[in-house]
Amino acid sequence: MTLRVGLFGLLGSGNLGNDGSLESVLDFLEERYPDAIVDFMCMGPDKVRERYGLPAVSLHWYYGKERSGSRLATIALKTLGKGVDAVRTALWVRRHDVVIVPGMGVLEASLPLRAWGFPYALLLLCATGRIFRTRVALVVVGSNVIKKRFTRLMFTSAARLAYYRSYRDTLSKDSLRRMGVDTSRDEVYPDLVFSLPVPPSGSDSSGKVGVGVMAYYGSNDDRARAEKIHTRYLAEIKRFVRWLVDQGREVRLFTGDDVDQSVVSEILADVRSYRPDLRTDRVTAPRVSSLDDLMREMSAVETVVATRYHNVLCALKLAKPTVSLGYARKNEVLMADMGLAEFCQSADALDFDRLVEQFTALEREREKLTRTMAERNQANARELRRQFDVLSEVIS
Structure with a gap:
């Protein structure tokens, strides 16, 4: 039976670090599972399709939709989008044997972040993974202690529902533990980017x-x-x-x-x-x-x-x-x-x-x-x- 693998996250959004973590996991899949069917649910599906030649859908239904001049209409459309995303994510997850979240600071709020954005999307992923028995793996991810209560609840709930977790440093593991998640079976590894090949040296770098x-x-x-x-x-x-x-x-x-x-x-x-x-x-x-x-x-x-x-x-x-x-x-x-x-x-x-x-x-x-x-x-x-x-x- 052909293995179906989904890749999920803030990928194709213009952040080079996130895409570097992705490329590390793609290299792993190509080496060990060359016949696997791979697709994405991500932030920048157009860029991912263009760069990797693989199917991709948007992380959020609302992104790319026509914006209304009315603030009330915009709020209503965004609210509707959260319900649509629950259905979209469930349908996407159930098609896969495993979904991998490749590295990134997916459990962090070290930069400005809205609870109903990526935290909600990650919770939907992990919850539907449990429902459909799709293994969701958070692989070498980053975390920090989050002060905002609702954002914290979204992330800790998602982490508890994930099938597998590993972290890019002890700080991330300890942060999740301090927020009430049992991390006793989780392991710490270096950032995924450390597995990528080093390009040939450039010209003289002196000075x-x-x-x-x-x-x-x-x-x-x-x-x-x-x-x-x-x-x-x-x-x-x-x-x-x-x-x-x-x-x-x-x-x-x-x-x-x-x-x-x-x-x-x-x-x-x-x-x-x-x-x-x-x-x-x-x-x-x-x-x-x-x-x-x-x-x-x-x-x-x-x-x-x-x-x-x-x-x-x-x-x-x-x-x-x-x-x-x-x-x-x-x-x-x-x-x-x-x-x-x-x-x-x-x-x-x-x-x-x-x-x-x-x-x-x-x-x-x-x-x-x-x-x-x-x-x-x-x-x-x-x-x-x-x-x-x-x-x-x-x-x-």
Whole structure:
């Protein structure tokens, strides 16, 4: 009997980290289950169909529908959509033997999130999986302790109903336990992206610096001061890029999501205003459409300073000395696991003077740090092979 596998999540939405986790699981399925029938329920079905040539349907019925000028009509349409989604999800789930949620921070609210959006969709998935005896596997996912009660209830209920759970760090496992979910049988593995192949080294990276930027407005609990957080973060990043230029360094700006392009445009405009005579190739922003593209571009720099989790992760996977300007504790945990605990700052309270000190120390310790990262990358790859062995048991 042919195995039917569904892939579910915030996939094809422009977030490179999410799609990188997906590609790790697709590689696993191609290697071990080449005859499996695979399809998607995801955020960006058009992009997924175009990129992978596989069937895909939208995660939410409401997305893409004609919007009415009336606020009341819009609310009514959205409310109707929640009922439609319950039926759509049930019909989709029952066609599968297993549904895999590949990595991602699917149990997190470290960035702004609405309870009736993805949390509701994940709960529908896990509940209908139980009803139709379809195995739902949350594979190497991220979690944090969620303060908003309704969002927390959605996520913890979904986690309890899942057939299988594993996490990308101990922080995620402990967070779910603290929210009342029994995690005693669950395991922790490195992020799925650590299983992806490393692209060939790029051109000479001597002196080049990668700066990973983000359209950052704070966490799910920071909505009231979102603009203030964004303004301070962007001002400090601009100041750091100016400092790099003054040091004679070549800078490449990296993103991890389509929404980050607005930040890139502001930084480039700021540099041109600051140094009108500067050659355009001194500060560039290569456009990338996949995590593989990102790693290829990142391989051509010597040192990285980044905010988005998967920008930081890709730099570490490439054994690039890295400073993390994180928006959640997951960045700190990742950096500590890779031997760079002292090279972290919070994006909420980014300090330029401290960043310069960290960057200088990072480059001074380059040789030692590079060796440590290479060793830990090998260990991470071994651990993920074990995760895929366990996932094969879940599927079988």
